[in-house]
Amino acid sequence: MECIGIDVSKNTLEAAIVRKTGDFSEKVLRSHSFNNNTKGLEGLLSWAERTALSPETLFVMEATGTYYELAADFLYNAGMSVVVELPNKIKSFAKSRNVKTKTDKVDAKVIAAYGLHCATRRWKPMTENLAHMRTYIRQTCSLIKERTACKNQLHALEHSANTPEMLKRDLLDRIETLTKYIEKYQGETLRIAAEDGEFYSRAVKVASIKGVSLLTVLAVLCETNGFSLCTNVRQAVSYAGLDISLNDSGTFKSKGRISKRGNARIRYALYLPAITASHYGPESIRKLYSRITDRRPDAKKVAIVAAERKLYTLIYTLWKKNEPFKVL
Numbered sequence: 001m002e003c004i005g006i007d008v009s010k011n012t013l014e015a016a017i018v019r020k021t022g023d024f025s026e027k028v029l030r031s032h033s034f035n036n037n038t039k040g041l042e043g044l045l046s047w048a049e050r051t052a053l054s055p056e057t058l059f060v061m062e063a064t065g066t067y068y069e070l071a072a073d074f075l076y077n078a079g080m081s082v083v084v085e086l087p088n089k090i091k092s093f094a095k096s097r098n099v100k101t102k103t104d105k106v107d108a109k110v111i112a113a114y115g116l117h118c119a120t121r122r123w124k125p126m127t128e129n130l131a132h133m134r135t136y137i138r139q140t141c142s143l144i145k146e147r148t149a150c151k152n153q154l155h156a157l158e159h160s161a162n163t164p165e166m167l168k169r170d171l172l173d174r175i176e177t178l179t180k181y182i183e184k185y186q187g188e189t190l191r192i193a194a195e196d197g198e199f200y201s202r203a204v205k206v207a208s209i210k211g212v213s214l215l216t217v218l219a220v221l222c223e224t225n226g227f228s229l230c231t232n233v234r235q236a237v238s239y240a241g242l243d244i245s246l247n248d249s250g251t252f253k254s255k256g257r258i259s260k261r262g263n264a265r266i267r268y269a270l271y272l273p274a275i276t277a278s279h280y281g282p283e284s285i286r287k288l289y290s291r292i293t294d295r296r297p298d299a300k301k302v303a304i305v306a307a308e309r310k311l312y313t314l315i316y317t318l319w320k321k322n323e324p325f326k327v328l
Contacts (some may be wrong), residue, residue: 004048005112008068011036014104015044017051018112023293026113031105036067041074054196060115062087073125078086082121083115088261090114112152113135114216126225129196132220137215140185140260141268147178186215192216199226205324206315211281212273219269220315227316236316240266257303267308282325285310 007014016031030051033102034040048057059075060083061068068084076082092109093114099106126134154171157163164182193214203221207214221227230236237243241262278289286308292303318325 001056001116001327002054003058003060003112003115005108005110006044006059006071007107007111008036008061008064008071009104010067010249012104013040013044013071014108015047016105016108016112017048018109018116020116026116028109028112030217031108032103036069036070041071044071045075045078045080051099052089057081058083058115058119060085060111060119060292062090062111072123076123076125082123083119083121085114086261087118090116093118095221117217119141121229124225124228126222126228128191129199130222130225133192133218136185136189136192137219137222137269138265140182140189141219143178143182143185147175150175150178150284153227189215189218202319202322205322206318208324209277209282209311209314209318210325212311212315216269216273220266220312221253221264221319223266223269227319230316237309237313240312242267242305242312257278258309266312269280270308271304274304278304281307281328282314285314 001020003018003020005016013034013036014031015034017029018026019029021027030047032044033046034044034047048059058081061071063084063086072082072084090111091136094110097110099110125131133158150171154168154175157168157171193203203214203217206212206217224230224236224239227236230239236245238259239262241258241260241264243259243262245257245259245261274285277285279286286311289303289307292306293300296302314325
């Protein structure tokens with residue numbers, strides 16, 4: 001069996017073909033560098049066909065921002081088996097092999113070896129509608145952050161002495177412009193979602209959770225590709241980086257924290273809804289928040305994160321079951 005590991009960067013793709021020769025050993029056949037564009041990907045595919053391409057061959061790469069998406073989509077459409085893994089998994093695999101050198105060529109070989117021994121799930125692209133909604137939602141989040149920064153600047157200027165009025169007017173104009181684009185992109189997101197009747201109906205059912213808007217549900221679904229790679233709650237929680245990380249050794253006992261080794265955009269999208277749900281949402285979330293704050297009055301942030309995790313698992317469950325939230 002052969003595996004082609006691809007180390008993806010902004011402009012280049014470093015590829016290495018590795019063949020399995022034993023239970024835990026492998027042989028590097030070839031390596032080559034290509035441009036990260038359509039022409040370079042055509043060259044990669046041609047190079048792979050001349051070397052070791054077979055129906056069992058895997059193309060493995062890391063989920064490095066958005067730079068991997070062109071390569072993964074191109075290879076998938078060409079009928080290849082594609083695996084996309086989180087960088088921290090590849091990093092842990094490299095540590096387990098005591099790999100100390102880090103170059104693009106070495107990384108490509110490590111990724112290929114990971115594919116031979118550890119890769120199990122095949123990558124599938126999201127639909128065009130989901131991809132467009134994800135882009136609009138991500139841009140909306142960026143604009144909201146920028147608008148918040150502008151509002152903070154305006155607040156500071158309004159409480160400062162001898163502030164030029166022109167600065168205030170310019171900030172107000174920028175806030176107004178950002179608000180216009182935010183509303184525009186949110187409307188476009190909802191319009192695209194409504195084009196798929198079945199998807200929209202399921203999303204509306206999930207949004208029946210008190211304190212959760214339809215846009216929040218769409219943000220979670222777009223970032224998880226409709227939970228297509230998650231078969232249980234544990235996997236979904238881990239994907240969002242909301243799983244608990246412990247570090248106990250001997251007499252040392254650490255406080256449990258979320259790992260944050262997952263999609264940060266999901267956590268960002270759910271943070272404010274979790275605050276709302278902690279006070280006005282489902283009873284289970286309100287009780288969880290109260291239980292933590294009653295025991296530790298100074299741990300409100302911990303309680304909010306716990307509520308966020310609870311809210312996320314509730315979204316996952318309702319989506320998988322295709323049911324609205326029911327008040328017991």
